[in-house]
Amino acid sequence: MEPNTGNLRRETWGSRTAFVLAAAGSAIGLGNIWRFPYLTGQNGGAAFVLIYLFIVLLIGLPVMMAEVSLGRRTRRNPVGAFEGAAPNSAWRNVGVLGVITGFAILSYYSVVAGWTLAYTLKAVTGAFTHLTDPGETGRLFEHFVGDPQSVLTYHALFMALTVAVVMGGVRRGIERWTFILMPILFLMLILLVLRAVTLEGAGQGIAFYLKPDFSKVTTATFLAALGQAFFSLSLGMGAMITYGSYLSQSEDVVFTTAAVSLFDTVIALLAGLVIFPALFSVGGAEPTAGPKLVFVVLPAIFQRIPFGGLFGGVFFVLLAVAALTSAISLLEVCVAYMTDEKGWTRHKACFLAGGVAFILGIPAALSTGASTFLSSIPLLQMGFLDLMDMLFGNVALTVGGFLLCVFVGWRWSPEEALAAVMEGSAYPSLGRPWFLLIRYLCPLAIGTILLHLLMKLLV
Ligand code: PFF
DSSP states (O other), X not given: OOOOOOOTTOOOOSSHHHHHHHHHHHHSSHIIIIIHHHHHHHTTSHHHHHHHHHHIIIIIHHHHHHHHHHHHHHTSOHHHHHHHHSTTSTTHHHHHHHHHHHHHHHHHHHHHHHHHHHHHHHHHTTTTTTOOSHHHHHHHHHHHHTOHHHHHHHHHHHHHHHHHHHHTOHIIIIIHHHHHHHHHHHHHHHHHHHHHHTSTTHHHHHHHHHSOOGGGOOHHHHHHHHHHHHHHTTOSSSHHHHHHTTSOTTSOHHHHHHHHHHHHHHHHHHHHHHHHHHHHXXXXXXXXXXXXXXXXXXXXXXXXXXXXXXXXXXXXXXXXXXXXHHHHHHHHHHHHXXXXXXXXXXXXXXXXXXXXXXXXXXXXXXXXXXXXXXXXXXXXXXXXXXXXXXXXXXXXXHHHHHHHHHIIIIISOHHHXXXXXXXXXXXGGGHHHHHHIIIIIHHHHHHHHHHHHHHHHHO
16 A cells, blocks of 8 residues: 655755754754753663663664654654554554653753753853852752743743744754754863863762662663653654654665764763763762753863853853754644644744743743742642653653554554665665564563553552
């Protein structure tokens, strides 16, 4: 049967590099530089990193290949893609779950991205310069997130930027940014690593980060690593289905997804190699400090490099841009759904989705210190932002990834799945191993971890 190709005149990427860059732009973001280090800190360091690497290779990469090829084959948004591959079935709901998840993640992602915008300004105006005691960078952070007006203003600003870029369309909006700015971010990270590992007392941090202590590993470690792999690689909610839908049939899915996963993982590893040596050397926070970790540690290290204010300003701008290219993909999933399936104009879809995500982000923005009201509600004690991140950034993505594996491994026919992933590929021998992973290992591993979580919640 011919696949349902939806909108045949769909915009496609300018070149293979353009797809790799856009997908890498989606993958590389706050997940690498903000979320990966703090989760590593909370989950015991090196053992978490090692588990994470295995998961990226054995689950993340195969799932990314599956998402991209499903999108490329059907040429549709996530909902339409499931509908096209399995017409009139309940599978389209997996796409719907993805759209909702993307939307929910965008709401609080924009809040944290707003923090990076604010920190850009703080760095260049010299707000970090006089903070000699490492504890002071922590107080600066608490003071900032405790001010409702600032956090909401930067949240609004970031969401407006995201809406503006997505409104411009996929190619003009996304390709350009990633092409120029991501390599600069990479170089700056390398410089920061060099500075961090040569600080006095950095060795302890390097050991925490690179010497595994498996006694600290529990099921929670696996769930956190799995959720982080999905979050960081932009999997489990259809972002890669959507980006794959703009990819030409003559491109190589194996090569492109491997490149994206590699870039993404290297950036996350480098971020850890900045944060932990610096943390143990200059102090200012515990490894378990959670979401505030990088915002407390980075300013402290900028102080220890020449022209640190300027360097810090550029770094936070690039982090904001990395966050922007990720937020674009979160919004694009909702917008592609609304324009493809509901017939809305791009403008209307962008405004509405961005507006509602902004409103949903308000409680998250206020939950980190600006309002005590939310945390007085029993269920919200852990903080609304953390709760949203756990429910959507971790659990919903993992469930979405699980269902995708079941779909591609068992519902789509093996011939169809293999043809979709191998079309245009220079590595046909990898087709079978990939299919075996998607059919057996991935759903089994993800399912086991989710089952453990469920039992823990019930007991
Ligand atoms: N991968 C992005 C990051 O690491 O910051 C976040 C993200 C984007 C998650 C798109 C999921 C997604 F679909």
